[in-house]
Amino acid sequence: MNLLRLAAASLNQTPLDWAGNRQRIVQAIEEARRKGAGLLVLPELAVTGYGCEDWHFSAAVQRGALDSLVELLPATHGMAVCVGLPLFVDERLYNGAAMIADGRLLGITCKQHLATDGLHYEPRWFRPWPAGAVGAINVGGGETPVGDLLYDLDGVRVGVEVCRDAWVADRPGRRLAQRGADVILNPSASHFSFGKQDVRRRFVIEGSRTFGVAYAYCNLLGNESGQSIFDGGTLIASQGNMVAAGRRLRYDDFTLSSAAVDIDQCRRLKSQAFEAGPRPADAGGATIVCDFSPRTSEDDSPSPPLAAPHAPEDPWEGSADLKHEEFARAVPLALFDYLRKSRTRGFVVSLSGGADSAAVALLVSLMAREGLGQLGAEGLAKRLPAVPGLEGVTDPQELIHRLLACVYQSTRNSSETTRRAAAGLAHALGAEFLAWDVDPMVDRYTTAVGEARGARPDWEHDDAALQNIQARARGPGAWMLANLRSALLLATGNRSEAAVGYATMDGDTCGGLAPIGGVDKAYLREWLDWMETTGPDLTSGRYAVAELAAVNAQAPTAELRPADAAQTDEGDLMPYPVLDAIERAALVELRPPLDALRLVAPLFPEVSREQMAEWVERFFRLWNANQWKRERLAAAFHVDDHSVDPRGWGRFPILSNGFEQELEELRRIAK
Numbered sequence: 001m002n003l004l005r006l007a008a009a010s011l012n013q014t015p016l017d018w019a020g021n022r023q024r025i026v027q028a029i030e031e032a033r034r035k036g037a038g039l040l041v042l043p044e045l046a047v048t049g050y051g052c053e054d055w056h057f058s059a060a061v062q063r064g065a066l067d068s069l070v071e072l073l074p075a076t077h078g079m080a081v082c083v084g085l086p087l088f089v090d091e092r093l094y095n096g097a098a099m100i101a102d103g104r105l106l107g108i109t110c111k112q113h114l115a116t117d118g119l120h121y122e123p124r125w126f127r128p129w130p131a132g133a134v135g136a137i138n139v140g141g142g143e144t145p146v147g148d149l150l151y152d153l154d155g156v157r158v159g160v161e162v163c164r165d166a167w168v169a170d171r172p173g174r175r176l177a178q179r180g181a182d183v184i185l186n187p188s189a190s191h192f193s194f195g196k197q198d199v200r201r202r203f204v205i206e207g208s209r210t211f212g213v214a215y216a217y218c219n220l221l222g223n224e225s226g227q228s229i230f231d232g233g234t235l236i237a238s239q240g241n242m243v244a245a246g247r248r249l250r251y252d253d254f255t256l257s258s259a260a261v262d263i264d265q266c267r268r269l270k271s272q273a274f275e276a277g278p279r280p281a282d283a284g285g286a287t288i289v290c291d292f293s294p295r296t297s298e299d300d301s302p303s304p305p306l307a308a309p310h311a312p313e314d315p316w317e318g319s320a321d322l323k324h325e326e327f328a329r330a331v332p333l334a335l336f337d338y339l340r341k342s343r344t345r346g347f348v349v350s351l352s353g354g355a356d357s358a359a360v361a362l363l364v365s366l367m368a369r370e371g372l373g374q375l376g377a378e379g380l381a382k383r384l385p386a387v388p389g390l391e392g393v394t395d396p397q398e399l400i401h402r403l404l405a406c407v408y409q410s411t412r413n414s415s416e417t418t419r420r421a422a423a424g425l426a427h428a429l430g431a432e433f434l435a436w437d438v439d440p441m442v443d444r445y446t447t448a449v450g451e452a453r454g455a456r457p458d459w460e461h462d463d464a465a466l467q468n469i470q471a472r473a474r475g476p477g478a479w480m481l482a483n484l485r486s487a488l489l490l491a492t493g494n495r496s497e498a499a500v501g502y503a504t505m506d507g508d509t510c511g512g513l514a515p516i517g518g519v520d521k522a523y524l525r526e527w528l529d530w531m532e533t534t535g536p537d538l539t540s541g542r543y544a545v546a547e548l549a550a551v552n553a554q555a556p557t558a559e560l561r562p563a564d565a566a567q568t569d570e571g572d573l574m575p576y577p578v579l580d581a582i583e584r585a586a587l588v589e590l591r592p593p594l595d596a597l598r599l600v601a602p603l604f605p606e607v608s609r610e611q612m613a614e615w616v617e618r619f620f621r622l623w624n625a626n627q628w629k630r631e632r633l634a635a636a637f638h639v640d641d642h643s644v645d646p647r648g649w650g651r652f653p654i655l656s657n658g659f660e661q662e663l664e665e666l667r668r669i670a671k
């Protein structure tokens with residue numbers, strides 16, 4: 001048998017953390033060696049971190065990456081390892097993946113298809129490497145080939161697709177297979193979004209089947225640099241079957257999977273099924289030959305196909321509620337890494353008893369529970385050295401009490417229902433709960449401004465100003481509490497309200513981080529219902545919060561107008577499911593108002609066309625008027641396939657003509 005034990009590791013890296021990134025790389029190499037692996041793939045740009053932003057341009061960073069690579073060489077003794085780093089060649093910067101074998105740097109493959117989609121802006125820093133081209137650079141005093149390379153490790157031929165290379169129709173994998181690749185490695189930095197792992201599984205399995213290779217995929221893990229979440233979730237496929245799949249969304253520094261693949265069987269499949277045509281004479285590229293053999297010991301056997309294409313330890317991956325499970329894991333992990341990497345001591349949430357702030361507090365508690373479940377008390381305390389007093393805390397409620405403070409801030413328009421819901425939820429989670437009244441502050445401002453202007457604001461004429469002063473009066477106290485605890489103030493805004501600016505700037509937008517800014521309100525309410533009755537299947541068991549009933553029973557309301565106005569969000573705006581449908585038509589599909597109406601109207605047959613036209617117009621007007629606000633919202637995690645965050649997915653001019661002509665057309669035709 002011609003067996004090779006392949007390993008793929010996901011790493012929780014941090015931009016510019018030279019020593020830490022190296023340490024995790026070395027730990028993964030050691031673990032792979034313990035598992036008997038001969039070849040290991042590590043994530044894209046793992047040496048520097050993927051999210052270095054404009055510091056990718058820095059010559060010092062580029063030199064630091066090569067120095068780090070040279071330092072790593074001895075750690076690869078007895079193994080072949082592929083690891084990503086930026087590379088400056090002939091006045092241009094490339095996204096590279098170095099292949100090291102038994103301490104020797106063989107070459108660096110460069111990414112051919114840069115990520116430009118969604119929240120990726122790679123072409124700002126990197127250039128795509130032309131297929132077939134080969135160059136050279138000097139690393140550590142030696143000439144190293146770079147570019148479109150195939151590595152021949154004592155007869156086992158290994159090629160590399162760097163992340164997006166595998167997402168395009170014209171995959172380099174096909175040419176690598178034609179040139180004789182037995183194995184393709186994919187070092188990735190592929191951000192989390194709902195359901196996306198299934199796409200990755202498909203191209204890994206299909207790559208292995210159609211190219212007749214063994215395919216090993218790895219990704220970054222956790223919240224690397226602030227906003228993007230990475231799943232981890234290593235994958236290894238052979239002959240069209242998944243043979244290893246790592247666990248996703250873990251709190252570890254790294255995770256590793258390995259599988260033994262039979263190179264002879266891959267070659268058999270290739271000769272029987274791969275439409276390679278004649279071996280191309282002019283495909284270009286270079287094959288780097290090395291006498292190091294990555295093959296496994298005699299007593300290994302080929303790994304059998306997995307029963308399901310995900311980690312066998314994680315049945316939640318096959319759940320009908322996968323989206324809810326993913327949300328309950330991805331955002332808490334992102335919060336954990338944010339807390340850890342920002343070296344702050346915990347979180348503060350202004351808790352209203354409504355859905356948004358309840359969801360934010362709940363996500364923090366899920367972070368604490370799952371962090372404790374996965375890492376144990378000692379492991380968790382070690383990962384959060386900036387938070388005092390965590391040593392020996394084994395009770396999740398006690399842990400949450402240390403990490404989360406919630407405050408209810410009433411005005412005369414607050415109700416007993418919301419106060420009780422807030423107190424009940426904070427208690428159920430174990431969070432510290434405080435309450436104070438902000439009415440005196442609201443009164444002071446209203447009186448002072450009114451007296452100075454010679455007219456006290458009233459509800460008939462000054463509705464928005466009187467609402468906003470209440471939301472703003474809640475800011476200073478919440479910030480003060482965050483300062484006192486050296487904690488992060490979490491903003492509670494969701495994507496639906498960001499789309500239409502339904503929030504007070506410097507009021508309920510206060511905060512440094514917006515955990516639910518990436519999801520729409522209709523989904524959030526669905527998730528909260530599920531959290532009340534079912535909940536995720538955590539390490540410590542299934543976790544549902546019955547006390548959410550008091551939150552879920554309410555219609556979303558800002559509670560800013562006097563009680564007799566019976567204010568609701570949907571009364572001010574439109575039903576949230578309608579808002580989300582218009583948002584998708586307008587922001588994802590970039591449809592003008594009339595097209596949006598034609599798309600959305602059939603989804604809600606109970607709504608008259610006139611009413612729907614009014615809501616479509618309202619959406620476009622509010623969307624247009626509030627770009628400036630979105631530019632100032634706290635950073636949100638990217639979790640859905642789109643977002644309204646101008647730093648990431650959704651860009652729009654702050655000033656524009658506001659669809660005036662298109663809205664005129666909408667009104668004319670809708671009548």
Ligand SMILES: Nc1ncnc2c1ncn2[C@@H]1O[C@H](COP(=O)(O)OP(=O)(O)OC[C@H]2O[C@@H]([n+]3cccc(C(=O)O)c3)[C@H](O)[C@@H]2O)[C@@H](O)[C@H]1O
Nearest residue numbers: 464467468471501502503504505508557558559569625628
């Ligand atoms: N293009 C532009 N560039 C820069 N700044 C711009 C601007 N246009 C307005 N502005 C400024 O923004 C101000 C208006 O913005 P802002 O003060 O935020 O207030 P605004 O957007 O007018 O009103 C806030 C809305 O959010 C709702 N709300 C508030 C709080 C909580 C909740 C809830 O759901 O709980 C809902 C409230 O019912 C109201 O409909 C203007 O006075 C002006 O100074």
Ligand SMILES: Nc1ncnc2c1ncn2[C@@H]1O[C@H](COP(=O)(O)OP(=O)(O)OP(=O)(O)O)[C@@H](O)[C@H]1O
Nearest residue numbers: 350351352354355356357408409492508556557558
């Ligand atoms: N009485 C309150 N005490 C503390 N914070 C409040 C209070 N009222 C509003 N807030 C803050 O303002 C935010 C915005 O209110 P908003 O109504 O949009 O959200 P919510 O009350 O959490 O949910 P919902 O919209 O479903 O009622 C809240 O999430 C909360 O952080």
Ligand SMILES: NC(=O)CC[C@H](N)C(=O)O
Nearest residue numbers: 115163164167189190191
């Ligand atoms: N780093 C990348 O190349 C990302 C590619 C791909 N579009 C993804 O999101 O996974």
